[in-house]
Amino acid sequence: MIELVGISKTFNGKQGPIHALKDVSLSVKKGEIYGVIGYSGAGKSTLIRCVNLLEKPDQGSVKVKDEDLTKLSTNQLRKARGDIGMIFQGFNLLKTATVYDNIAIPLKLTGLDKENVKERVERYLKIVGLEQKHNAYPAELSGGQKQRVAIARALSFEPEILLSDEATSALDPDTTEAILDLLLKINKELGITILLITHEMNVIQRICDRVAVMENGEIIEEGKTKDIFTAPQHATTKKFVSSLFSHNIPEDILANLNKTGQVVTLSFFGETSGEPALAKVSKEFDIYPNILAGSITQLKDESFGQLVVHFQGDQEIVQKALQLLENNNVKVEGVTLDDSHTGVY
Missing domain, CATH: 3.40.50.300 (P-loop containing nucleotide triphosphate hydrolases)
Known part of the structure; x- marks a missing residue:
């Protein structure tokens, strides 16, 4: 056209x-x-x-x-x-x-x-x-x-x-x-x-x-x-x-959380945004997910959401849990101190 x-x-x-x-x-x-x-x-x-x-x-x-x-x-x-x-x-x-x-x-x-x-x-x-x-x-x-x-x-x-x-x-x-x-x-x-x-x-x-x-x-x-x-x-x-997902987490809090586990951003799209993904991994693995921030928005035809989550538990088990999330079409990205300087994850 x-x-x-x-x-x-x-x-x-x-x-x-x-x-x-x-x-x-x-x-x-x-x-x-x-x-x-x-x-x-x-x-x-x-x-x-x-x-x-x-x-x-x-x-x-x-x-x-x-x-x-x-x-x-x-x-x-x-x-x-x-x-x-x-x-x-x-x-x-x-x-x-x-x-x-x-x-x-x-x-x-x-x-x-x-x-x-x-x-x-x-x-x-x-x-x-x-x-x-x-x-x-x-x-x-x-x-x-x-x-x-x-x-x-x-x-x-x-x-x-x-x-x-x-x-x-x-x-x-x-x-x-x-x-x-x-x-x-x-x-x-x-x-x-x-x-x-x-x-x-x-x-x-x-x-x-x-x-x-x-x-x-x-x-x-x-x-x-x-x-x-x-x-x-x-x-x-x-x-x-x-700009649609601005999750401001104080740097000192983020630093302490990374010492006791792993902080990641989980992105959900379409049908996955309505799935109880965190409940599944916490039930299957010996870990404790703590939601720090989150938001969901509607695109033209589908929904898209993000959560910043602190996973506390054995590092090897946490990695298995994150792999399970990715296998279920949840995008997983790590959050570092460098990310926190912008206030956006």
Whole structure:
């Protein structure tokens, strides 16, 4: 559906060239929700703006539905953009226009007749849950409602692809959850492919099928959300994942516990998150597991949890118990003093 190959983009800054993108390639499949995460300055905003050529890359190809947008004429590009909707962090609503007109005016400018404009506005306001807000003005809406109007406006062009540029960054946690649920609904019921960028790992965790991690204009890690959460490879990826599992254990306590046993992090995924794994090993082996910290989160389709556990007992028996856990699809990682300095395990 979307294929970026060898995308590079450089801007001229006051202190010299800024290499926003460096030979970036990624592929988004039809019908999936693909997330790009990175800290400020990673290049993700430039990347998503290259998809519809709001930013034209210096090098590389941008293929949407097997058509290279970089090779199209102005008129051809305008037509191709009809299949690509976009929503932004700042909503971009007309302050002096009603909710209805904020959606209707762009449609009218395309030459759509009045009857079809009305039908589309009503249809998509209903989808986003604002059918009672036709005559309201943006100043009368909450942040979440403004974003819903922006989403309805993007959907009214009936695109096959929806680009989301930090669409939840300005919203409070509860409103963010509601907007993410709406994006899931749009993806499932309308079959729209979604490419989103964010700096919030909870957004990736909640709705994305696959994710790319960006840093300094490059993709440093990419894969299924499940794989990125269970086995992050790059230090930056690990930092993002650990932001959802921050288990702070005082260094002096950790040092003492390691003298009397072994402290490990246990990661559970899917069905294993609901299994009484610790009860099994404590029953089978002469050891005493003590849970120090833990949390569980819901990915798009499955749950993922972590526990920091102190195993007290004979070292050889503890190793056998840990091996049994691994044999039952529980990931086991050791916790050291070096880990504790970051406060994240």
